[in-house]
Amino acid sequence: MAHTPVTLTNARVVTPGGVHDGWLRVEDGLVAALGSGEPSPGGESSDVGGAWVVPGMVDTHVHGGAGHAFPDADPEGAGEIIAFNRARGVTSLVGGLVAATPEDTVRQVSVLAELCDAGELAGIYLEGPFIARSKCGAHDPDLLREPDTAEFDRWLAAGRGHVRMITVAPELPGASELIRAAASSGVVAAVGHTEASYEQTLAAFDAGASVATHLYNAMRPLNHRDPGPIAAALGDERVTVELILDNVHVHPGAAGLVFGAAGADRVSLVTDAMSATGLGDGEYTLGDLRVRVSGGEARLVENGAIASSTIVLPQAVRNAVEGLGVGVPEAVRSASSVPAAALGLEGRGRIEAGGRADLVVLDEDLTVRDVMYRGEWVA
Incomplete structure (x- = not known):
């Protein structure tokens, strides 16, 4: 079943290539895209206030x-x-x-x-x-x-x-x-x-x-x-x-x-x-x-x-x-x-376009604020 796309904005995203400052879009349990500037409209949008967004x-x-x-x-x-x-x-x-x-x-x-x-x-x-x-x-x-x-x-x-x-x-x-x-x-x-x-x-x-x-x-x-x-x-x-x-x-x-x-x-x-x-x-x-x-x-x-x-x-x-x-x-x-x-766990522990949307939002003191598992918020 398709889910409403979610875009996390104003985020510091830890990716395999480094820290990406901008936005991250989740669709159907996957990371659909990462970008800077204004994201394309559609779905829900959540401003995380400059928080870290890190892999599950x-x-x-x-x-x-x-x-x-x-x-x-x-x-x-x-x-x-x-x-x-x-x-x-x-x-x-x-x-x-x-x-x-x-x-x-x-x-x-x-x-x-x-x-x-x-x-x-x-x-x-x-x-x-x-x-x-x-x-x-x-x-x-x-x-x-x-x-x-x-x-x-x-x-x-x-x-x-x-x-x-x-x-x-x-x-x-x-x-x-x-x-x-x-x-x-x-x-x-x-x-x-x-x-x-x-x-x-x-x-x-x-x-x-x-x-x-x-x-x-x-x-x-x-x-x-x-x-x-x-x-x-x-x-x-x-x-x-x-x-x-x-x-x-x-x-x-x-x-x-x-x-x-x-x-x-x-x-x-x-x-x-x-x-x-x-x-x-x-x-x-x-x-x-x-x-x-x-x-x-x-x-x-x-x-x-x-x-x-x-x-x-x-x-x-x-x-x-x-x-x-x-x-x-x-x-x-x-x-x-x-x-x-x-351990060869493919598709886990990384934030990249096309990858599983297992995400954690961390506050400035690195406490867990929110958790997303397969594109769904769980905490």
């Missing part, structure tokens, strides 16, 4: 929110996570799973694949179980195992083409074979939750891995004589590095080094958010593990390890701009076009 943000590493978690394999709960994020400017999500039994993983992937078929999710992300026990973070160590391409193939079958990324620790037996299998299947292999050396990490990138999972967190630390995966990822132009910019997971001083070394076009802002996001302090679960949230900071009850974040992606953009001095267009791209490109 893309969170490629998120586990939950609004009291629900993707590993629960509950379609209604997953829908609540999606709606919660969409209303806050995150129009594309890749549903993140954590380490589980082989049978549970197949079931979870199957449920999320249905949401992908319906266009609600942009894909499925497997964070584990092929990760290092010593760097398990908030994953149950008893559920971790060595990479197994046969098991991976079962997940691919259950996912019906929607599995987008899997994290692997390169030092594990069979990791190289798994990375090659992922790459040949069109699945992004990410390096993370790992004790890998610099050399082992570079070998993983040579085998086809192209993302570093939440850089710094749950990986061998940077040392000047043992640089490990952090230096390997920052120095490799083929690699996109995830960064959880909630000012808890990574100190702003260390986060600034990432933008300086990799540049905004290789930094993918992610939340790694859990079910507590949007709710408040209290006790929750991540997979089968108990998590306590205090002051917005989530930690495992058992050992105090950091367990996911409780932010939504626009907060990471604000933290990049206000805390690190990253330019607004660069920070926005790190939360939209960069993650979309890293």
Whole structure:
């Protein structure tokens, strides 16, 4: 059904080519045109007062929110996570799973694949179980195992083409074979939750891995004589590095080094958010593990390890701009076009003529004023 065209005027539009000052016209769920001066008459017109108009943000590493978690394999709960994020400017999500039994993983992937078929999710992300026990973070160590391409193939079958990324620790037996299998299947292999050396990490990138999972967190630390995966990822132009910019997971001083070394076009802002996001302090679960949230900071009850974040992606953009001095267009791209490109999500995270009208209007302080999804206002 055709919808009334909408023209946003007096806008600062973040496009792949830079900032466009002028107007943007939306027709039938798509960006019809961008221009300057007086737009052609017709349809509705909305003067945004010089506000930023940015692409709908893309969170490629998120586990939950609004009291629900993707590993629960509950379609209604997953829908609540999606709606919660969409209303806050995150129009594309890749549903993140954590380490589980082989049978549970197949079931979870199957449920999320249905949401992908319906266009609600942009894909499925497997964070584990092929990760290092010593760097398990908030994953149950008893559920971790060595990479197994046969098991991976079962997940691919259950996912019906929607599995987008899997994290692997390169030092594990069979990791190289798994990375090659992922790459040949069109699945992004990410390096993370790992004790890998610099050399082992570079070998993983040579085998086809192209993302570093939440850089710094749950990986061998940077040392000047043992640089490990952090230096390997920052120095490799083929690699996109995830960064959880909630000012808890990574100190702003260390986060600034990432933008300086990799540049905004290789930094993918992610939340790694859990079910507590949007709710408040209290006790929750991540997979089968108990998590306590205090002051917005989530930690495992058992050992105090950091367990996911409780932010939504626009907060990471604000933290990049206000805390690190990253330019607004660069920070926005790190939360939209960069993650979309890293996972091959065509048509997402970009504002361009003919593209999907997933748009976010940001006030001067970068708070979300309005959200448009497929050409319809949702918040």
